[in-house]
Amino acid sequence: MPYNIAMISDFFFPQPGGVESHIYQLSTKLIDRGHKVIVVTHAYQGRTGVHYLTNGLKVYHVPFLVIYRESTMPTVFSFFPIFRNIIIREKIEIVHGHASLSSFCHEAILHARTMGLRTVFTDHSLFGFADAGSILTNKLLKFTLSDVDHVICVSHTCKENTVLRASLDPLMVSVIPNAVVAENFQPLAYTPRSQEPDHNAVKSMSRRLGPGDTITIVVISRLFYNKGTDLLIAAIPRILASHPNVRFIIAGSGPKAIDLEQMLERRVLQDRVELLGPVRHEEVRNVMTRGHIYLHPSLTEAFGTVIVEAASCGLYVVCTQVGGIPEVLPRHMTTFAKPEEDDLVQATGRAIAALRSGKVRTERFHDQVKMMYSWTDVARRTERVYDGITGAISEDEFYGHHPGSTWSATRGRAGVQSYALIDRLKRYYGCGVWAGKLFCLCAIIDFLFFLLLEVWAPRANIDIARNWPRKPFINDKNKPVGNGVYWRRAYNDRMDRRNGSIR
Structure with missing residues (x-):
């Protein structure tokens, strides 16, 4: 009807x-x-x-x-x-x-x-x-x-x-x-499964990141307290100090943007952290496909659509284990961290190591997300x-049959x-x-x-x-x-x- x-x-x-x-x-x-x-x-x-x-x-x-x-x-x-x-x-x-x-x-x-x-x-x-x-x-x-x-x-x-x-x-x-509209969040080198020649060809398409290759971490979020911006500000210098070949791309706006800019100036990290400011939703995919890891440091989240979009773009997701986030993606797509500075830094380090070792196969993420969410x-x-x-x-x-149930x-x-x-x-x-x-x-x-x-x-x-x-x-x-x-x-x-x- x-x-x-x-x-x-x-x-x-x-x-x-x-x-x-x-x-x-x-x-x-x-x-x-x-x-x-x-x-x-x-x-x-x-x-x-x-x-x-x-x-x-x-x-x-x-x-x-x-x-x-x-x-x-x-x-x-x-x-x-x-x-x-x-x-x-x-x-x-x-x-x-x-x-x-x-x-x-x-x-x-x-x-x-x-x-x-x-x-x-x-x-x-x-x-x-x-x-x-x-x-x-x-x-x-x-x-x-x-x-x-x-x-x-x-x-x-x-x-x-x-x-x-x-x-x-x-x-x-x-x-x-x-x-998520999976068609709008495809990886740069995405090949539909029906057009893939064979398994070995697909395996050869995924190149392992070497020790000298640069890994880009993407953050797209409103810069508010509940989105974990303070946690992000504290973690970025430690992550960059531990991993010389890592850089950040951060998109979003909010009252915490000034704190982020001040941290970059104080630590002189402007050449390793790119601030894009607010981006339109249709531009999110273009930003995500520039990275390898998506970092989501939120302190509270009912679902977290952005991490589904990131996985659909072929990014490995590092996120805090809060709210409904653990329900969103399977374990092989994510590395979870407590909403604490030390644990977030360690989880990001584990994700970087997993990408460099080739243990994570991100080229399959898009097809899997497409099957999960519609x-x-x-x-x-x-x-x-x-x-x-x-x-x-x-x-x-x-409502289903519930024997003995009563209504107020x-x-x-x-x-x-x-x-x-x-x-x-x-x-x-x-x-x-x-x-x-x-x-x-x-x-x-x-x-x-x-x-x-x-x-x-x-x-x-x-x-x-x-x-x-x-x-x-x-x-x-x-x-x-x-x-x-x-x-x-x-x-x-x-x-x-x-x-x-x-x-």
Whole structure:
């Protein structure tokens, strides 16, 4: 069954990043499978209004005040009129929010539930439980996810973290990893397996690095504390001192960039460390193929798409053993280190020695990554989540049979959350002694605001947007069913039976 879906997040192109790439790739693959997808984000550098991207993906850039790291200022209610207008114009059925730190995401899920829409949330990050920022973020997440239909996490570690932070039933959380477009991250001398002459020829193509050959270590990351920039700054001089024929290429920007530059000037390492500054996502492959090792010193990471891209480019990966990183790549592609300076230096030394000895066969990495990760598979699994929350498949089929399992009286059955205001208030009230009452107040005000908007800006006065021609809907057997015109008419008939109401 095709759906009309709105992806909501503060983080989207032209800003580069893992969340941004995830939303774009997932949206285009869902469009390929016959669904209608739009993206709602804030304005970027003068990019305001409606824009069309490849594959007919429509993006709404809403002009809102950005306060920190591309996150908009939380206003709770001021986004509602614009959001409601977009939802009605595009006849949206499912609202899919992304990222715990996105104000747009949290507000959109609240407003969508008030309007009677199905909601999904995807968590891309890991957070702690002790510091003030994490406590506030976790309380906000608990508020939002108390009334969401389903949650998606990008790794099993991320799932455990989200379940604990938001006090969720684990059955309400699915794990769907990120992916990579392997064709966009090919090694320089890549030869498709079907064109390889024989095994001996392939073996001869991989030349062992000698003691005098230069090994280039690539780092592509936002230069923030949580990305391990301080750890990188401390490790670089020690790595270069121990290995004379090693050089670094570092791409990225952030508040820690000045610390990195000062270290290079103080140690006089400018001739061995090349700083590229920020690079566009389409330029990442060209940077990676200049290296032999990819170094990822992150202190916290839910998945780490960049290390998959690095392995696809034929780089041996050295990364910290934190978060969901150990789940991403097999052992023969990576060398793990503790998030400590000494261990990171030692792990990098082991990786350099492994490359020089020829123990690591990086020429096979690309084909292996291509088999492991596919955005088409991610879209298919996400589509199954949509089927589960809309009732297109049975609850037993979606969640599996769990003898003796019971659902909370306040949450209802997972994935079949009630739209009734009284049921929503019961779920919010259980979020805390004082927070629960505040959340209930927000939900009541949001509902009253919605009724006011229904009178002040009637649905009949909102023009319905014309749809981009739909592709044939692809079923679970990857076979097209019907055509775009058929599904568009079927959807219009379904909406007519609702008397023109989204609810």
